[in-house]
Amino acid sequence: MPVTDPVADWRARAAALPLPAHAFVDGEPFAGAGERLAATSPLRDDALAELPLCDEREVDAAVAAARRAFEGGTWSQAGPRERKRVMHAFVALLEAHREELALLITLETGKPIRDALREIDSSGRELRFFAEAVDKVYGDVVPTAVEAFGYSAREPVGVVAAVTPWNFPVMMPVYKLGPALAAGNSVVLKPAEQSSLAGVRLVELGAEAGLPDGVLNAVTGTGEVTGRALGLHPDVDVLTFTGSTAVGKLFLRCSGESNMKAVWLECGGKSPQIVLADAPDLERAAAFVAEGIFHGAGEVCNAGSRLIVEESIHDDFVGLVAEAAVAWAPGDPFDEATVMGPLVDRTQFERVVDYIGVGLAEGASLARGGAPAASVELAVEPTVLTGVEPRMRVAREEIFGPVLATIKASADAVAAVANDSIFGLAAGVWTGDVRRAHRLARELDAGTVYVNTYDRGENSLPFGGYKQSGIGVDRSLHALEKYMRLKTVWFDLS
Ligand code: NAD
Numbered sequence: 001m002p003v004t005d006p007v008a009d010w011r012a013r014a015a016a017l018p019l020p021a022h023a024f025v026d027g028e029p030f031a032g033a034g035e036r037l038a039a040t041s042p043l044r045d046d047a048l049a050e051l052p053l054c055d056e057r058e059v060d061a062a063v064a065a066a067r068r069a070f071e072g073g074t075w076s077q078a079g080p081r082e083r084k085r086v087m088h089a090f091v092a093l094l095e096a097h098r099e100e101l102a103l104l105i106t107l108e109t110g111k112p113i114r115d116a117l118r119e120i121d122s123s124g125r126e127l128r129f130f131a132e133a134v135d136k137v138y139g140d141v142v143p144t145a146v147e148a149f150g151y152s153a154r155e156p157v158g159v160v161a162a163v164t165p166w167n168f169p170v171m172m173p174v175y176k177l178g179p180a181l182a183a184g185n186s187v188v189l190k191p192a193e194q195s196s197l198a199g200v201r202l203v204e205l206g207a208e209a210g211l212p213d214g215v216l217n218a219v220t221g222t223g224e225v226t227g228r229a230l231g232l233h234p235d236v237d238v239l240t241f242t243g244s245t246a247v248g249k250l251f252l253r254c255s256g257e258s259n260m261k262a263v264w265l266e267c268g269g270k271s272p273q274i275v276l277a278d279a280p281d282l283e284r285a286a287a288f289v290a291e292g293i294f295h296g297a298g299e300v301c302n303a304g305s306r307l308i309v310e311e312s313i314h315d316d317f318v319g320l321v322a323e324a325a326v327a328w329a330p331g332d333p334f335d336e337a338t339v340m341g342p343l344v345d346r347t348q349f350e351r352v353v354d355y356i357g358v359g360l361a362e363g364a365s366l367a368r369g370g371a372p373a374a375s376v377e378l379a380v381e382p383t384v385l386t387g388v389e390p391r392m393r394v395a396r397e398e399i400f401g402p403v404l405a406t407i408k409a410s411a412d413a414v415a416a417v418a419n420d421s422i423f424g425l426a427a428g429v430w431t432g433d434v435r436r437a438h439r440l441a442r443e444l445d446a447g448t449v450y451v452n453t454y455d456r457g458e459n460s461l462p463f464g465g466y467k468q469s470g471i472g473v474d475r476s477l478h479a480l481e482k483y484m485r486l487k488t489v490w491f492d493l494s
Pocket of ligand 1 (some may be wrong): 248
């Protein structure tokens with residue numbers, strides 16, 4: 001048997017991958033007649049493929065197809081058993097195409113193949129959760145006097161537009177279309193420009209699984225043209241978005257200027273990881289803190305990008321985190337041992353390098369990293385900044401890269417420092433005192449609080465942001481509520 005080189009093998013398979021050059025509308029590939037959008041890769045200089053840059057008219061055609069499918073009722077009025085069968089078939093196809101989808105993610109975003117495979121696995125679990133949920137959400141019969149009968153029933157809302165980011169090219173769309181389809185809606189997905197190929201393939205697999213034509217569509221294009229057209233469309237009932245806070249605010253405005261569609265937002269973060277002196281195992285905590293910021297090269301919404309450490313252990317703990325950061329050295333994304341790859345594109349790379357400069361100019365110091373990686377183009381070394389003050393930009397703005405801003409605080413001040421942010425997505429607390437842990441979990445203004453861990457959970461737990469990190473939640477049965485309307489029915493029996 002010849003000895004195979006797994007890195008060369010992944011790379012060769014990526015090079016041979018058939019790439020979509022179309023959007024997907026009304027059950028078939030949609031070539032588009034106008035401008036094109038280049039699908040890019042941080043691993044290549046040339047474009048991977050060209051896709052349609054769907055304009056207002058083309059978005060309109062996709063929304064019309066979704067509306068026709070909804071009104072036709074083959075999905076929206078199908079019995080739960082049938083919807084469940086098709087959604088389980090969708091999960092099976094996602095799993096059967098695991099490596100193809102993972103390679104697309106790696107190619108488009110530079111995410112290490114190890115993480116891309118994990119993303120497909122967790123997307124499968126998430127989609128299966130909603131396939132299972134189809135027949136488990138009930139309405140209510142309400143208490144009334146004997147001469148009346150009243151109930152409330154849940155109905156699908158109609159046409160859902162989902163606009164998603166590039167950092168989880170399959171999982172973020174699944175967070176939206178899983179509950180939206182389970183509830184009986186039609187969906188038009190607009191994946192991010194940087195990860196449209198994975199988004200289109202996902203939608204194609206849904207059609208192959210048996211979703212009726214028009215129930216799941218993908219329009220490709222830029223945010224300014226294609227995303228905005230969905231935001232302003234008068235026949236979109238719900239706009240569900242994951243991305244930056246700035247664009248989330250634009251969608252709220254679009255809703256007000258058009259048909260008052262419901263807008264659900266999963267936006268940015270600047271999540272704190274708090275480490276108190278009584279934390280039981282500081283080495284373990286340091287490893288988690290490093291993972292919390294460096295996993296996914298920090299291009300993760302709930303990245304724990306602010307480290308708030310109690311004064312008495314500050315210097316020792318920062319030393320431990322700087323040591324733990326060594327394990328996150330950037331490498332070749334096609335190597336299964338690589339844990340951090342390049343950033344998604346040159347714009348993001350320059351933004352991150354620029355922020356490190358801003359932090360140093362504001363008075364922070366480097367405990368580790370601070371420079372572009374020598375061996376991997378567009379990658380940045382895992383970077384630990386110390387001496388950060390809460391007023392500094394590196395403590396307040398989302399960098400979306402492998403940069404940790406460390407703030408020293410007294411035990412009494414940690415919650416106030418953590419809450420001093422426009423964001424409120426997640427927070428981590430490390431302490432050995434169960435009463436303090438509970439108190440902090442209550443005091444922290446964050447949609448998720450992790451205690452003695454970071455970024456762990458189950459499909460059954462909601463995920464959403466407080467403050468300017470969002471409106472509404474993804475995941476769990478609560479996510480279904482975003483894609484259902486409650487109807488009240490009242491009978492007079494007198
Ligand atoms: P982004 O806001 O730039 O883009 C997200 C989507 O919005 C893309 O599809 C894009 O094409 C579209 N868009 C951009 N400008 C638009 C406009 N003017 N009108 C309409 N649509 C527009 O975000 P990104 O750079 O793709 O992703 C990174 C951001 O996403 C970070 O802020 C991150 O925190 C956030 N995010 C949040 C979560 C969460 O669950 N809270 C998860 C992942 C990412």
